[in-house]
Amino acid sequence: TEACLGAIEDASALNAFVHNTPEIARAQAAAADTRIKAGDAPDMCGIPLGIKDLFCTKGVPSQAASRILEGFKPEYESTITQQLWDAGSVMLGKLNMDEFAMGSSNETSVYGDVVNPWRRGNDDAPLTPGGSSGGSASAVAADLCLAATGTDTGGSIRQPAAFVGITGLKPTYGRCSRWGVVAFASSLDQAGPMTKSVRDAAIMLGAMAGHDPKDSTSAELAVPDFEAALTGDIRGKKIGIPKEYRMEGMPAEIEQLWADGTAMLKDAGAEIIDISLPHTKYALPAYYVVAPAEASSNLARYDGVRFGHRAKIGQGDGITEMYEKTRAEGFGPEVQRRVMIGTYVLSAGFYDAYYNRARKVRSLIKKDFEDVFAQGVDAILTPATPSAAFGLGEMADADPVQMYLNDVFTVTVNLAGLPGIAVPAGLDKQGLPLGLQLIGRPWEEGDLLNTAYALE
């Protein structure tokens, strides 16, 4: 814990931590020592963690990296973080992220950009750690903490994990409680571990998972011993390679990475089969209708009355002006864009044309996966991202759709509610990390982790 606290101070230029909690960390570390001495210590006991700012932590600023939650200190603790503290883990502080988890580069945060600890060759230009869990990714990669929590609505654990060369797991929808995690798109949001290894991910998921009566979408399933599933034996497993993920214009390096990963799994005794997920091309547009629709509804609660920031209003201004000014000042441009898109696709005249149609597409995407799993496929291998980390500011003037294209390999998994994991798989020509993604059957994270373990 002391080493991490020191490292956080030294690495403040990364801007990964936005709020440090050294007093809490030292008290939890002392309590963990006592438990360890008493021989009553779960695996997560004494492990120093960073917590994404999207998690509500009691008495500690929890702002979802938004101005609108300025000064908000929750009266309660999210279920997931409570479970981690109950297991003896140590909170080092809160981690930077894209505002309300909307973004793929950690450039929409009120706290400013997060810097990726990696560099392109000899070039000093700072790179993005990805997003929205950019602070979590950067902090784990730079050894500021042993692991971090992330959340993933459309790739926000897996894409940043790939950009910094760590492991990131998005569990099956419903595996971990969403209670106390600031909502972005409730039918897609799922928290998960961001760690240095597959084994760490298995151990940490064990502490984060479980049924929670306070989240009606959390599954009433026992939490298996995920670590025990790491046998390294994947002989006879069927690994699907979906042809639709071979996108036009895909860099040769990504093609090569994918081929190398396929060969590794084959060498380990897996059976490789070509599969088709025919509705893949509609996933990104469907996601960018469903996610903003749910976001516009979830973010309606930030009205300047109940939480955080309230704008100063002029003489004669009424409650409508107060709402308008508060939301105009409190939400950044990307969040405002999402709220407007969401409100539009849910409006009476366009609901059927956009929202309902996206929901239908979502069902088809889910069915694509069900069909291949019914054919006996155990896991699906794809690249995690279409490129390595790009430069901070590089996409600033681009059309927002360019940024959305980052999520092309990850959003299908959220639309279908499946578990997905990104594992580091090598470096590109410029020495930057690249990741591969494995997608598993629902509730079979143990099996998925074991396949990822064979790739490690």
Ligand code: GLN
């Ligand atoms: N990049 C995607 C978005 O901006 C995914 C974000 C996420 O998973 N939270 O919506």
